Amino acid sequence: MENTGFEEISLLSLSSSDYRDVHELVTAVNDTYGEFGLSMSLPSLRIETASAELLDKLGDTRRSGFTFAPEAATEKMRNIINKYVGDEQVLKAARAVYSRGWRTIKFYFMIGHPEETLEDVWAIIDLCKAVLKEGQRLLGSKANVNVGVSTFIPKPHTPFQWVPQDTREQVLQKQRLLRDQIRGHGLHLRWNSVEETEFEGIISRGDRRLGRVLQRAWELGCKFDAWQDGYRHDLWMQAFDEFGLEPWFYTHRERATDEVFPWDHIDVAVHKKFLLEDYLMSIKGETRVDCRDKCFACGILPKFSETRSQTAPEAWECPPVKPKSERKKDRGERTPNVTLMP
Numbered sequence: 001m002e003n004t005g006f007e008e009i010s011l012l013s014l015s016s017s018d019y020r021d022v023h024e025l026v027t028a029v030n031d032t033y034g035e036f037g038l039s040m041s042l043p044s045l046r047i048e049t050a051s052a053e054l055l056d057k058l059g060d061t062r063r064s065g066f067t068f069a070p071e072a073a074t075e076k077m078r079n080i081i082n083k084y085v086g087d088e089q090v091l092k093a094a095r096a097v098y099s100r101g102w103r104t105i106k107f108y109f110m111i112g113h114p115e116e117t118l119e120d121v122w123a124i125i126d127l128c129k130a131v132l133k134e135g136q137r138l139l140g141s142k143a144n145v146n147v148g149v150s151t152f153i154p155k156p157h158t159p160f161q162w163v164p165q166d167t168r169e170q171v172l173q174k175q176r177l178l179r180d181q182i183r184g185h186g187l188h189l190r191w192n193s194v195e196e197t198e199f200e201g202i203i204s205r206g207d208r209r210l211g212r213v214l215q216r217a218w219e220l221g222c223k224f225d226a227w228q229d230g231y232r233h234d235l236w237m238q239a240f241d242e243f244g245l246e247p248w249f250y251t252h253r254e255r256a257t258d259e260v261f262p263w264d265h266i267d268v269a270v271h272k273k274f275l276l277e278d279y280l281m282s283i284k285g286e287t288r289v290d291c292r293d294k295c296f297a298c299g300i301l302p303k304f305s306e307t308r309s310q311t312a313p314e315a316w317e318c319p320p321v322k323p324k325s326e327r328k329k330d331r332g333e334r335t336p337n338v339t340l341m342p
């Protein structure tokens with residue numbers, strides 16, 4: 001602060017409130033720098049842990065914005081992505097934020113999750129409008145809801161590595177609905193380009209044949225693809241075409257559960273079987289409890305046994321490794337009774 005003139009600090013993480021000592025940290029930063037007018041933000045709070053106490057401690061003097069990522073707005077979709085936060089919890093968090101003077105709440109949602117219908121997209125719209133209504137009740141026309149909606153892209157080494165990505169038509173239809181509805185005073189919408197999403201989907205679950213495509217696209221003039229004005233969808237498609245590859249093969253194709261993936265030889269410690277269980281559970285709308293309450297033997301413990309022995313046990317929050325026979329028994333009890341796809 002003394003040397004830069006910066007007056008704002010942002011504590012970044014995937015989920016700041018999961019950090020056990022977040023209250024102590026926020027209090028200590030406030031005690032030390034609060035008198036100098038330092039403003040602090042936690043941009044990725046979990047809605048369910050955005051306690052009034054924590055919000056009070058943040059005390060952002062400029063009251064800029066607060067970001068939450070509910071990701072989905074219906075019970076069905078929340079169960080599918082294993083992230084259950086009810087509407088009432090979202091509204092409660094919104095009330096807590098607006099009533100402390102923050103004018104803007106930013107929400108991140110995703111469209112294109114497996115099994116999603118237009119009804120689920122409507123629920124995003126309804127929830128955003130309900131939150132704005134809460135804001136307007138407390139702050140009048142100063143209340144804002146900024147909504148960022150990205151499109152889900154299935155990724156390797158995740159429970160959704162088997163699912164088809166939404167087609168361009170499906171995405172456009174959902175985006176049109178959002179653009180028609182999330183508008184007007186206090187509502188602001190941002191969304192991703194459908195072409196870039198499709199391209200990211202191809203690269204995400206690509207195979208070794210994409211190496212030739214990458215080189216050809218570069219030869220054709222593709223570069224700085226992450227810059228919106230530098231991305232040349234037509235040249236990428238031309239490169240695919242020249243090698244007889246179809247983008248849909250990587251994006252919109254449903255994979256059989258026994259398909260061997262191009263990334264299977266990469267060991268990320270989490271077992272494929274564990275991911276498959278998660279996937280099959282999600283199809284049935286079943287959720288896993290937080291694994292800190294019940295270990296599911298995902299595979300990281302044996303893999304990192306050496307590192308683990310050199311680290312304080314509480315740093316892991318994982319229970320001790322069970323003998324193989326017990327783990328097998330546990331898995332047998334949990335494996336959902338569903339038919340595998342052909």
Ligand code: SF4
Pocket residue numbers: 291292294295296297298299300301317318319
């Ligand atoms: S508690 Fe640890 S080992 Fe068990 S499922 Fe969770 S991350 Fe994996």
